[in-house]
Amino acid sequence: MDAANRLSAIAAEMGQLQNEIQEHRRVLNFLLRSVRTMDPARKEARIRATRERIEGLEERLQALDERRAKRKTQSPVAERRSAFN
Numbered sequence: 001m002d003a004a005n006r007l008s009a010i011a012a013e014m015g016q017l018q019n020e021i022q023e024h025r026r027v028l029n030f031l032l033r034s035v036r037t038m039d040p041a042r043k044e045a046r047i048r049a050t051r052e053r054i055e056g057l058e059e060r061l062q063a064l065d066e067r068r069a070k071r072k073t074q075s076p077v078a079e080r081r082s083a084f085n
Contacts, residue, residue, distance in 0.1 A: 003071060010068045017061045024054045 028050045031043060038046075 003074075007068060007071055010064050010071070014061060014064050014068070017057050017064070021054055021057045021061070024050055024057065028054070 028047065031038075031047050031050065034043065
C-alpha cells in the first residue's frame with residue numbers, strides 16, 4: 001500500500017474512532033443524568049466501563065495521529081527503504 005493510501009486508511013480509522021468516542025460520551029452523559037432509573041451499583045459499573053472504553057479509544061486515536069504525522073514527515077526514499085526491511 002502506498003503512502004497516500006496508508007494516510008487515507010489512517011484518516012478513515014481516526015474518523016471512526018472519533019464517532020465511537022462521541023457515542024460513548026453520549027452514553028456516559030445519559031448515565032450521569034439518570035438519577036433514579038437505575039440501580040446505583042449497576043450505574044457506577046456502567047459509568048466506569050464507559051469511561052475506560054473512552055480512554056482506550058482516545059489512546060488509539062492518539063497513536064493513529066502520531067503514526068499519521070510520522071508518515072507525513074517520512075520521505076518517499078525512506079519509505080521505500082522501510083518497505084524492503
